[in-house]
Amino acid sequence: MTAPTDTITLNDGHTIPQLGLGVWELTPEEAYSSTRAAIAAGIRHIDTAAGYGNEAEVGRAVADAVADGEVTRDDLFITTKLWNADQGYDDALEALGVSLDNLGLDHVDLWLIHWPVEKWDRYVDTWKAFVTAREEGRARSIGVSNFYPEVLDEIVRATGVTPAVNQIEIHPGLSQQEQRADNQARGIATESWSPLGRGVLGHPVIEKIAAEHGVTPAQVVIRWHLDQGLIVFPRSRRPERVAENADVAGFSLTPDQVEAITAIDDDPDYSGRIGADPRDAVFGTPLA
Ligand SMILES: NC(=O)c1ccc[n+]([C@@H]2O[C@H](COP(=O)([O-])OP(=O)(O)OC[C@H]3O[C@@H](n4cnc5c(N)ncnc54)[C@H](OP(=O)(O)O)[C@@H]3O)[C@@H](O)[C@H]2O)c1
Structure with missing residues (x-):
């Protein structure tokens, strides 16, 4: 069973x-109110991105929680992501400065390339900038x-540098066994995005397991991620759901229950991506 503050050790220590x-x-x-609600509920990890347009309010929520004595900066793990239009060595390093200014922080705990955008062919130079940013301590x-x-x-x-994490779309209906195994073989931790899926909380298998544990469908799905060693950060605009999503330490799933939820991959009414296929995805202003 996982308390909100339980950690995983990454390949960089x-x-x-x-x-x-x-x-x-x-x-x-x-973003401000949910971040405050999450910290109050014991959550210590916030996943934002330059592309979300809310880094400043996440940063303000962090600063206010620290000022109110709820946490210290070092208790918290803040992730942000480089937006696609800022790929490239110099642009990426400059964009990190903007993100840090927005967040009001001198470093982020994790910085991610948001999408590879292979057809723009800037992701290798971008990764070199990430290595520099790590050396700088930013x-x-x-x-x-x-x-x-x-x-x-x-x-x-x-670069000779393996990413610490790969954040990919994972939820019941898209369990991504192959990419997860590939990440694991490389020593990369897997993070699940859109972990609650779309509509899958109403799936009969999940409702049945929720009833068996006396918990909510969202809590079952969050446990499905945690019990498989995935890193997960559900989103809610409602403080009561933020607290519900943090309250998952009191139970764990049996291997059969994990397997039954994973088998939703084969249910045509619920299976497949809800987001873009990364091999095709191009979001943002094309680079010159
Ligand atoms: N790297 C990427 O490309 C990428 C892409 C997508 C997402 N992400 C990251 O992954 C995070 C999570 O994914 P997501 O935001 O797409 O969606 P999600 O967390 O899977 O689901 C959010 C949806 O579930 C609802 N919800 C939350 N808690 C609930 C509960 N306890 N019971 C019932 N419904 C509940 C929310 O509605 P209410 O707000 O009304 O509660 C919202 O509609 C994102 O916020 C982001 O940080 C990354």
């Missing part, structure tokens, strides 16, 4: 709380998101 809060699609005000750990074996091979070949 740093630790990351396995359970966090995601803030994608939250308005700045919601990013304690560095990693990637939405990467797949071919692009992982290239950035590691060019």
